[in-house]
Amino acid sequence: MVVTPEQALAARDALRICDAIGFDTESKPTFTKGETSTGPHLIQFSTDNKAYLLQIGDSTEPHLRAMLLAVLESPLPLKIGFGLSDDVKRMHAKLDIRCAGVVDMSVVLRTPGQRNDLGARTAVAKFFGLKLQKSKKISTTNWALPRLNEKQILYAADDAQVALRVYRHWIGLGNKLPPIKPFKLPKPAKTGLS
Template sequence: MLRLPSPTKDEIAGLEPLNRLGLDNIVVVSTRQQADQALQALEASTVLGFDTESKPTFAKAEVSEGPHVVQFSTLHMAYVFQLHDAGCCEVVSTLLVSERITKVGFGLAGDHVQIMRTLGVRPKNVLDLNVVFREKGYVKELGVRGAVAVMFNRRFLKSRKATTSNWANRQLSESQIVYSANDAWAAIKVFHALESRPGQA
């Protein structure tokens, strides 16, 4: 089987940044009405980028109460759902259990466990892109940064500060919104690149 080298941190650091979705193309969903509108828009797609964010835990035995945020994205628009609203939880659950819509992302095993505990549903029709790249011969897990480097020769910007921020906040910061939306958006972008250029990776 073909064994392909993953790009190194230094190699990725030397690449030009990937242009990301801006706030104009991101919808924060925190009420039932907003959730219903988002559902209508998202159900028009058969494939969505998908990711979750949880308030970080710092104590060894502490169990995360997340996810606190769930993101879905098309190629042009991302929706960031805050799960403190029951209506948002219901719509997110509807999308997660839909067998018609494929949810694509990176490293999703941990998300499944948290979703089952928080929302009480088991996600269906989910595609972990790390598995796709492994099947193509990448021995080391690529993750979103490595996949963006391989497919687009670009560096995917991820803020360490945003990663470890408090995702349970009812008022998300601009950096949290952009960060979370682009995690889901990058997944759908990589998926479409794999579909249109299957031999490239």
């Protein structure tokens, strides 16, 4: 868990020297029709051997925001994850961060001509012959709690780590990434002022 300014600097430095890192976010689920998510509430990064988790509240600490800007708005390291479209949009909406160098493995691994994306579970089964345990009970917990429990922490760290491992394996098989296209972000609302 990255909390203090010292931890944020150490995490930033460790992430910035990597060629690629795992990336994901978690948001408190919405259950009421028309309810808008206030996420992300947790942002996860992973190197090949360590995960960094940042809790994001209604007001983000300046040292956490500076760390996020340094990592996410830079084209390198590559930010590797699954199903990142909503994550990127929420980062922009909540924190005004424009993510760069984002690689969505669910799109990269898509079979040409097929509309369905390949998720983390399917990728782990395909490349490693293993079953990825992703508990629905944990994924739908309240990620906005001030203190996350052990199961939430492990689930979140695994989500970032598995994307990076799939990427490393896929690249190791001789595959090459297509050109990285930036995610389309919603246009700012017109204010009516001229």
